[in-house]
Amino acid sequence: MGVIRRTGMFILQVNPILCDGFGHCAELAPELVHLDEWGYPIISKEPVPMADLGSYESARYAERGCPRQALHVAKVNSPAPVSNVPLNLPRPARAVSRERRPL
Amino acid sequence: MIEPGTLPRLFAGVTNRPLSLEEHERVFQPADNVASLLEELEASGLVGRGGAGFPTTRKVDLLRQQRGHKYVVVNGMEGEPAAHKDNRLLSTNPHLVLDGAEMLAQMIGASRIAICVARDNPTVVNHVERAIHERARRNLRGPGIDLHTPPWRYVAGEESALVHWLDDNESLPQYRPGRPHILRIGRGPVLVDNAETCASVGLIGRYGAQWFRSLGTAEHPGSVIVSITGAVARPSVLEVNLGTRISNILATADADTSPQAVLLGGYGGAWLRGDQINTPYSNESLEQFKLSVGAGIIAVLPREACGIAEAHRVVRWMAHESARQCGPCAFGLPALAEDLLAVVRGGHDGVAALTRLQDRCGIIEGRGACRHPDGVVRFVRSSIEVFAQDIDSHLRGAPCAGARSKQRFLTVPALEHEEDLIWE
Numbered sequence: 001m002g003v004i005r006r007t008g009m010f011i012l013q014v015n016p017i018l019c020d021g022f023g024h025c026a027e028l029a030p031e032l033v034h035l036d037e038w039g040y041p042i043i044s045k046e047p048v049p050m051a052d053l054g055s056y057e058s059a060r061y062a063e064r065g066c067p068r069q070a071l072h073v074a075k076v077n078s079p080a081p082v083s084n085v086p087l088n089l090p091r092p093a094r095a096v097s098r099e100r101r102p103l
Numbered sequence: 104m105i106e107p108g109t110l111p112r113l114f115a116g117v118t119n120r121p122l123s124l125e126e127h128e129r130v131f132q133p134a135d136n137v138a139s140l141l142e143e144l145e146a147s148g149l150v151g152r153g154g155a156g157f158p159t160t161r162k163v164d165l166l167r168q169q170r171g172h173k174y175v176v177v178n179g180m181e182g183e184p185a186a187h188k189d190n191r192l193l194s195t196n197p198h199l200v201l202d203g204a205e206m207l208a209q210m211i212g213a214s215r216i217a218i219c220v221a222r223d224n225p226t227v228v229n230h231v232e233r234a235i236h237e238r239a240r241r242n243l244r245g246p247g248i249d250l251h252t253p254p255w256r257y258v259a260g261e262e263s264a265l266v267h268w269l270d271d272n273e274s275l276p277q278y279r280p281g282r283p284h285i286l287r288i289g290r291g292p293v294l295v296d297n298a299e300t301c302a303s304v305g306l307i308g309r310y311g312a313q314w315f316r317s318l319g320t321a322e323h324p325g326s327v328i329v330s331i332t333g334a335v336a337r338p339s340v341l342e343v344n345l346g347t348r349i350s351n352i353l354a355t356a357d358a359d360t361s362p363q364a365v366l367l368g369g370y371g372g373a374w375l376r377g378d379q380i381n382t383p384y385s386n387e388s389l390e391q392f393k394l395s396v397g398a399g400i401i402a403v404l405p406r407e408a409c410g411i412a413e414a415h416r417v418v419r420w421m422a423h424e425s426a427r428q429c430g431p432c433a434f435g436l437p438a439l440a441e442d443l444l445a446v447v448r449g450g451h452d453g454v455a456a457l458t459r460l461q462d463r464c465g466i467i468e469g470r471g472a473c474r475h476p477d478g479v480v481r482f483v484r485s486s487i488e489v490f491a492q493d494i495d496s497h498l499r500g501a502p503c504a505g506a507r508s509k510q511r512f513l514t515v516p517a518l519e520h521e522e523d524l525i526w527e
């Protein structure tokens with residue numbers, strides 16, 4: 001998988017025209033996506049620090065798992081607020097394991 | 104030469120038929136004080152008249168940095184049912200718009216100009232066609248001008264939908280993740296400007312920035328064309344000095360001068376309460392109410408009308424006009440319209456619908472590919488705020504007289520069957 005960059009931020013973006021509301025993304029990245037009453041993803045527009053590995057991996061899973069290829073993990077170039085991002089984050093509550101995920 | 108500080112400017116010398124090229128050149132004789140178009144445009148402080156109110160120089164600068172076969176697109180679609188300004192401008196003086204478009208093309212180095220007028224308006228299409236022929240006969244040098252006639256839809260006037268139509272014959276908005284986004288026809292970058300913006304550029308290119316600034320306010324200079332509808336004797340189109348009090352504009356147009364509220368900026372805009380109509384009509388004064396001049400629409404709602412019933416009609420139509428590409432817009436807007444209907448009907452359902460309406464506004468906002476749902480959300484929020492009293496009486500089961508009467512004031516086109524909607 002190569003070296004994972006731990007600096008910078010990312011946003012998960014959805015192309016609303018392509019998205020068909022199947023809702024796979026909410027299963028693949030529950031910490032980033034929740035669904036509205038019609039089944040379309042609501043994703044926060046706030047950048048997430050790359051150092052939050054669990055979220056980043058989920059975002060990549062969702063990007064690859066979206067049947068309409070509507071998701072995109074965009075790297076935000078703004079310098080990361082280093083001070084308030086502890087690099088040794090506690091493990092996410094929901095363990096990131098490959099077995100539990102399709103793809 | 105038009106004297107500085109006088110009106111009409113855009114409508115100078117109009118008769119009841121479009122000005123021919125000769126008449127146009129007689130009325131708008133150029134003054135020899137414009138050395139550099141770009142500097143004059145920057146100094147003029149012109150902001151777009153199509154709705155977004157974005158400074159035109161910034162768009163021009165952005166396009167100047169691009170390379171390739173560039174286009175200037177003149178947006179004369181007039182998507183708002185309450186607006187008539189672009190149609191009026193194009194059918195009184197199309198040459199002024201074309202002049203401005205040629206100047207913009209010269210500034211960004213564009214090789215073609217596409218002027219878009221909805222095909223539902225054959226008279227305007229004819230006038231523009233004739234004007235283009237007139238120019239071709241006189242063999243004016245410069246970029247070629249083509250007329251394009253997309254179908255009339257509310258979102259067809261949105262800039263990415265317009266460019267999509269020119270590029271691929273579909274009036275559907277495009278997804279633009281990062282802004283500013285350069286729209287393209289094929290690989291060529293495109294500058295989209297409203298017809299009135301082009302006409303103002305035409306004036307600035309002739310008489311200079313200082314002349315242009317002799318009307319309007321410091322931050323929002325020039326004159327603007329407003330379409331006045333609603334509680335008026337006759338819907339009218341006026342050219343006004345920016346910074347004129349709204350009450351004075353209403354008086355000039357023979358409209359109801361003590362209205363319940365006025366809708367500014369079209370159906371994606373917001374309401375100004377009747378006791379605030381002494382505000383000057385310019386972006387800097389309207390900012391305190393989170394309003395803007397937008398596309399120059401003033402829809403007057405008289406005291407006897409039911410604001411919330413009118414809002415429901417508008418939202419239902421706007422929901423119908425969604426391009427149905429994005430879920431939150433295709434499902435969310437009809438849901439807003441249904442909630443509004445429940446509020447109009449009142450009772451227990453109405454109370455629940457009101458809270459749901461507010462939640463749904465927050466959910467829908469900013470989740471479409473274009474700004475259509477955002478405009479509807481702004482309209483709904485402002486209706487809830489401004490007609491709070493009306494809503495209250497509806498929810499208590501005692502709607503105002505206006506709700507029971509059949510008279511409605513805002514122009515809303517009839518809904519078409521979904522399968523009859525034409526997008527190409």
Ligand SMILES: Cc1cc2nc3c(=O)[nH]c(=O)nc-3n(C[C@H](O)[C@H](O)[C@H](O)COP(=O)(O)O)c2cc1C
Pocket residue numbers: 150151152153154155156157159178179180181182183257258259260261262263295296297298300301473474475
């Ligand atoms: C849903 C929607 C509909 C629009 N319809 C029109 C329209 O009919 N005519 C127009 O000139 N601009 C319309 N606009 C604004 C254009 O997208 C664009 O901002 C404008 O043409 C830019 O020109 P300007 O810089 O001269 O204002 C619309 C925008 C939206 C979001």
Ligand code: SF4
Pocket residue numbers: 014018019020021022023024025026039040041065066067068069070071
């Ligand atoms: S997985 Fe893709 S298509 Fe499905 S809801 Fe999420 S973004 Fe939309």
Ligand code: SF4
Pocket residue numbers: 016258275276277424425426427428429430432433470471472473474475476
């Ligand atoms: S937001 Fe609505 S109008 Fe805009 S592209 Fe999406 S579906 Fe069409």
